[in-house]
Amino acid sequence: MQNRAELVEKILTLKEKRKAIILAHNYQPPEIQDIADLRGDSLELSLKASKTDAEVIVFCGVFFMAETAKIVSPQKKVVIPVGSACCDMANMVSPEDVKALREKYPGVPVVTYVNSTAEVKALSDVCCTSANAIKVVGTFPDKKIIMLPDMNLARYVQRFYPDKEIIYFEGFCPFHHMLLPEDVMKAKKEHPSAIFIAHPECRPEVIDLADYVASTSGMLRLAKELPHKEFIIGTEVGLLYPLSKENPDKVFYHPAPEKMVCPSMKKIRLEDVLRALEELEFEVVLPEEVRTKAYNAVKRMLEIV
Numbered sequence: 001m002q003n004r005a006e007l008v009e010k011i012l013t014l015k016e017k018r019k020a021i022i023l024a025h026n027y028q029p030p031e032i033q034d035i036a037d038l039r040g041d042s043l044e045l046s047l048k049a050s051k052t053d054a055e056v057i058v059f060c061g062v063f064f065m066a067e068t069a070k071i072v073s074p075q076k077k078v079v080i081p082v083g084s085a086c087c088d089m090a091n092m093v094s095p096e097d098v099k100a101l102r103e104k105y106p107g108v109p110v111v112t113y114v115n116s117t118a119e120v121k122a123l124s125d126v127c128c129t130s131a132n133a134i135k136v137v138g139t140f141p142d143k144k145i146i147m148l149p150d151m152n153l154a155r156y157v158q159r160f161y162p163d164k165e166i167i168y169f170e171g172f173c174p175f176h177h178m179l180l181p182e183d184v185m186k187a188k189k190e191h192p193s194a195i196f197i198a199h200p201e202c203r204p205e206v207i208d209l210a211d212y213v214a215s216t217s218g219m220l221r222l223a224k225e226l227p228h229k230e231f232i233i234g235t236e237v238g239l240l241y242p243l244s245k246e247n248p249d250k251v252f253y254h255p256a257p258e259k260m261v262c263p264s265m266k267k268i269r270l271e272d273v274l275r276a277l278e279e280l281e282f283e284v285v286l287p288e289e290v291r292t293k294a295y296n297a298v299k300r301m302l303e304i305v
Helices: 004-018 030-035 042-050 063-072 095-104 118-122 133-138 151-158 181-190 216-225 237-246 270-279 288-304
Strands: 020-025 038-040 056-060 077-079 110-113 126-128 144-148 165-168 195-198 230-234 251-253
Touching (some): 004 030, 004 270, 030 237, 030 270, 038 042, 042 056, 042 063, 056 063, 056 270, 063 077, 063 118, 095 110, 095 118, 095 144, 118 288, 126 133, 126 288, 133 151, 133 288, 144 151, 151 165, 181 230, 230 237, 237 251
Parallel strands (some): 020 038, 056 077, 230 251
16 A cells, blocks of 8 residues: 555656646545645636646546536546545436426526536526625526525525525535534534634524634635634534644634534545546546536626626
């Protein structure tokens, strides 16, 4: 069995040979984040990679993220080191669900969270991220908006538009949804000087307890900008690694570390990254019609924000 130093050396050598770029989502294991060229939110990573001259994108995340990279970089080869790394929330909504909603609510715009499959994006009017969902919804004059697949993000956005009816699909991130108010209250009691930052994918009663609500990139930004020295972080436990690494003078606590671990985000190992570079597996291939329609939904979002 190869040791870590040998694996890293082989990965870096082969990466140069392949003219590849390695992307790692904020929830990936520390050893994967450490070898990545770029780390961040899924769409942020895909957009940055599209502007590089890399010929191969190795996306260390879950499958919809690699799909998104392919949507915005059709000329590049995109591979995900573990093909079975999927997002439970993205898999909750199907193209048939979107079609059924459009039939039930004719003419109502469909705003789709980027945490969705390419096929679902392709049937949407516009995409959004957890960071820009409020702004995207606000650009529509319509009194009704369909949001999918995350009901918690939709209910969070609804707070800002009391004059609109946001019709949401009942999907959710199981790991954010598992965080309960009592978990947060316990953490607040144990760490009274800490402020609580929640992800918009958390349930409404958890959002009510938050000092700030932010995406993972937003949490990283807030940790740097705010004067506070202690934080309770309401998102997947993987984010605590980059938070601590970027802010060594601050302390980060998790209210429910045993609950909020996404198994799919932890599947990729250094050995998988090496194999992906060696064999260029598992490659993401999208029908051009699907890719183009999905790209249009992403492009419309980028024109808004």
